[in-house]
Amino acid sequence: RGVASSGGDFESALYPDFIADGIAAVDYIAGRADVDPRLIGLYAVSEGAWLAPEVAARTGKVAFIFNKVGSPLPVEECWLWEVRNEYIEDGISESEANELVDLARLRWDYYRDAAADPSLAVGPRRDAINAAIARIFEQIPNAGEVIRSELLPYDQQGHADFATNSAYDPGPFIARLDIPMFYAFGEHDVNVPTAQSAAALDVLIEGGKNVEYRVFAGVGHSLATWKGALQFGYVPGFLDVLDVWTAARLHELQGSSLH
Secondary structure (H helix, E strand, C coil): CCCCCCCCCHHHCCHHHHHHHHHHHHHHHHCCCCCCHHHCEEEEECHHHHHHHHHHHHHCCCCEEEEECCCCCCHHHHHHHHHHHHHHHCCCCHHHHHHHHHHHHHHHHHHHHHHHCHHHHCCHHHHHHHHHHHHHHHHCCCHHHCCCCCCCCCCHHHHHHHHHHHCCCCHHHHHHCCCCEEEEEECCCCCCCHHHHHHHHHHHHHCCCCEEEEEECCCCCCCEEEECCCEEEECCCHHHHHHHHHHHHHHHHHCCCCC
């Protein structure tokens, strides 16, 4: 979206726009004469893994999904995990970071509610949250390095855009799907809560969903290892898992060996 000769503006696009792009891509591929429409899969990375189940559910043309470092959890839960880790990286203690995460929930709930109710632009709720921020600034000396000293100025459209993305939940679309899905995680991911994501997938698996996952030890969100300053490589085993799992799904769909 917005790259090379494509239309649109990536910076202003919201999740519904990216979902529409994904649906358009699947529809286009499924309509090509040189493509077997039974064999279309999605390879979804990070944020894309939130959206891939909806693309699959709405098109009905996706046979399998491989999710790399994406999560089945609601967007807000991953964002809160990410900002908590950012706070700690910036020198905030874990206990203080937890307080800041609780405050983030209050702020984000306000932005979503204020988008739908302009009367919240001023009033006791906004004043109470700003007072809570002021107390945090008194308790945590370096809080000003990681959060604003008060709520953002009221912006109904900006708050509505935030609400659209932050309230997104792939769960209902995962529940609708009856296709194989694989999730690959990094043990030390600071962007996606790996343990919580795996626990959510365990519940789906116990309920009969055709879902598999693997946690790769010792790596973070990139699933990468670095050898020197410039040499990059995926953690051993990741590309093998991607290759073997995808080939097995195609074998099942085709009903014969691949050559």
